């Protein structure tokens with residue numbers, strides 16, 4: 725298949741590719757030339773200390789944040805920028821919406837609408853943003869809520885659910901957009917350990933069925949178990965990366981060794 729800009733797209737074309745990305749907040753350089761590739765069906769985990777730029781990188785990937793240099797490429801389609809440096813913005817609104825709606829994000833704090841039932845939460849964006857037919861979306865929403873194990877919670881409000889159930893509802897909401905990839909930012913960090921495992925199980929199931937995912941996490945066991953590739957960010961640069969067995973089993977840099985020994989108790 726050929727895109728309008730002449731790029732050809734094959735099955736091997738990564739869902740997300742980030743090349744040499746630079747991002748600063750004013751004088752603060754947060755990303756200093758980062759490359760990440762998420763091939764279809766792969767799980768990439770981002771690990772690193774607080775402030776290393778993990779959330780910023782995810783937000784740049786789905787264009788929630790502007791960046792000043794480098795490329796963001798979605799399914800072979802490079803983001804069309806207008807302006808340069810501090811003035812650089814996505815230049816094609818339709819493309820920006822297409823990318824955002826195809827990269828569903830799951831946040832640490834769930835971000836469910838308190839005044840809507842769980843079913844309404846899951847149906848909201850497909851109906852209002854994607855303009856899909858309501859009955860069809862409802863069937864899909866019920867299917868995804870079943871899939872994450874809370875099919876019996878359709879008609880209750882978020883406050884009536886445990887944290888783990890709310891996060892699973894947020895995952896169902898992300899899935900109901902039928903995205904090309906899921907982006908998770910610390911999906912288990914706000915949860916008590918026993919609730920955390922419910923969410924880890926759902927993420928493992930999604931990995932097993934071949935979903936493309938980028939996961940920012942402090943849970944090294946999950947990163948080890950679900951990832952095809954792990955990236956260790958340090959102060960806005962990739963310090964080390966590789967398959968999980970290698971990265972966790974045989975860390976090469978002093979910084980990663982230090983990070984892992986401080987993290988794994």
Ligand SMILES: Nc1ncnc2c1ncn2[C@@H]1O[C@H](COP(=O)(O)OP(=O)(O)OP(=O)(O)O)[C@@H](O)[C@H]1O
Pocket residue numbers: 749752754772773774775776777778779780781
């Ligand atoms: N909106 C913002 N305005 C200014 N600085 C910001 C903003 N968001 C993040 N930063 C700064 O950018 C740096 C990277 O932040 P980021 O949230 O990406 O880190 P992180 O790796 O996700 O950390 P954590 O593990 O604590 O979530 C930090 O120094 C942070 O203070």
Ligand SMILES: [Mg+2]
Pocket residue numbers: 778779780909
């Ligand atoms: Mg973060």
